[in-house]
Structure formats: structure tokens, C-alpha cells
Amino acid sequence: MSEIQTIDYELLFQHAPVGMCISERRIIRSANRALAAMFGCTTEQLAGQSFLMLYPSSDEFERTGARIVPIMNVNGCYSDERIMKRANGELFWCHVSGSGLVGDDPHAAGIWTFDDLSAKRPVTAQLTPREREIAALLVEGKTSKLIARQIGMSPRTVEMHRAKLMKKFSAATSSELVHRLLGVQQQ
Structure with a gap:
């Protein structure tokens, strides 16, 4: 039998093939390289920023935040496909999944994954x-x-x-x- 090795979770997080972040009160506390690349910025630029910077509008940010609360209160997790915004303003379809880390408060803390769907589903029309x-x-x-x-x-x-x-x-x-x-x- 081989010796059990310590798992470096930070290394796994940073090299995951899907965008990931840890949030607190809808603020990105830590983001991995895939998420930063997807949105066209660095992990340092994402850290400490509101998820608002990833949405096409503040209205969509607010409505999405309100919509996920009752679902996460029941399921503990949430998933959808929505249009997000890169740092350069480009809009793209993204699959977003998250899990709350504090049972009775979905926005208190969470882990979120983001999967860029733009290769399969381009945003082709100007939408409100x-x-x-x-x-x-x-x-x-x-x-x-x-x-x-x-x-x-x-x-x-x-x-x-x-x-x-x-x-x-x-x-x-x-x-x-x-x-x-x-x-x-x-x-």
C-alpha cells in the first residue's frame, strides 16, 4: 500500500477545468483561473468584487439574487443557464450552479461553478x-x-x-x- 498523501485543495481549485468561485454575500472571495479566463480578467481582479460585475445589468443581478433564494432554501443548491457579461462587455450564455454553505441563508456563503456555453450557443440577437x-x-x-x-x-x-x-x-x-x-x- 502506498502512503496517503495530503490533498492540496487550493491546487485542485485553481486548476479545475470549470470556472469556480467561493462567495460571501454575493461577493467573490476567491476565484479560480478558469473563471478569470472566462470573464477576461485575473483572479486578483475578481477577488473582493460583487457578482454584479458578471451580469449584463444591475436589474438582472438583483432579480437573479431574489429568484435563487427560495430555491436554495428548499434544495440547498441552484442551477440555471443565463446570459452573463465578460470584462470587455461581450455577452455570452453560461451554465451557473451553486451550493449554499450556510443552510438557512443562501447568500451568506457559497461555492459556484460557471461553464461557458458560447461555443454551442452564441448570443445572436440584441436583447433587453x-x-x-x-x-x-x-x-x-x-x-x-x-x-x-x-x-x-x-x-x-x-x-x-x-x-x-x-x-x-x-x-x-x-x-x-x-x-x-x-x-x-x-x-
Whole structure:
């Protein structure tokens, strides 16, 4: 039998093939190299910064923060796909997953992973913050009624935004819109 070696968790964290960070009250306390590269900055530039710098708008930052609390309170973790913003202003689709480290306070501390989806799903249309939010929920397979309930607006207003998205993506059906949002080529 070989001798048990001490595991260097900092080394594993820094060299993980997916973007990772540790957060406290929505402030990035430590970020790995993959996360810094994904967002076009250094780990030092990310440390101590609010997650706000990674969002296309402060409104999206606030709404996402509010949306994850009830889900994390029930599940202890959260995952979605959303449009994020690199340091140079470029928008891109990103899969975000996180786990709270303090059971009754999801924002107290957490560990988060980020996976850049831009190679499979480019952002191809100029979208408003609300359209980005609705697009992300459509990609999750949610109906207009569920989206309306989740983000606190009327189903009719969600349908209006869906219609604008369909026009921007030249989609004839909701299914085609979702495929275009996902970057899937239909045959």
C-alpha cells in the first residue's frame, strides 16, 4: 500500500477545468483561473468584487439574487443557464450552479461553478434585460404561465416578450425559438 498523501485543495481549485468561485454575500472571495479566463480578467481582479460585475445589468443581478433564494432554501443548491457579461462587455450564455454553505441563508456563503456555453450557443440577437431573463426561463422549458408566476408579471406580458423574441430570432414557433436560443440547428 502506498502512503496517503495530503490533498492540496487550493491546487485542485485553481486548476479545475470549470470556472469556480467561493462567495460571501454575493461577493467573490476567491476565484479560480478558469473563471478569470472566462470573464477576461485575473483572479486578483475578481477577488473582493460583487457578482454584479458578471451580469449584463444591475436589474438582472438583483432579480437573479431574489429568484435563487427560495430555491436554495428548499434544495440547498441552484442551477440555471443565463446570459452573463465578460470584462470587455461581450455577452455570452453560461451554465451557473451553486451550493449554499450556510443552510438557512443562501447568500451568506457559497461555492459556484460557471461553464461557458458560447461555443454551442452564441448570443445572436440584441436583447433587453427582461428578454434575456425570459429567454433563460424558456430554455429551461417553462411555460409563459410559469415564467409569469416566477418573475411576477402577467402571462400576457410574458407572451408579448416571447413574441418579440420570436421576431428577433426569426422563429415561427415557440419550439423553433427555444432551438434558436439553444443554438440548435433545425433540419
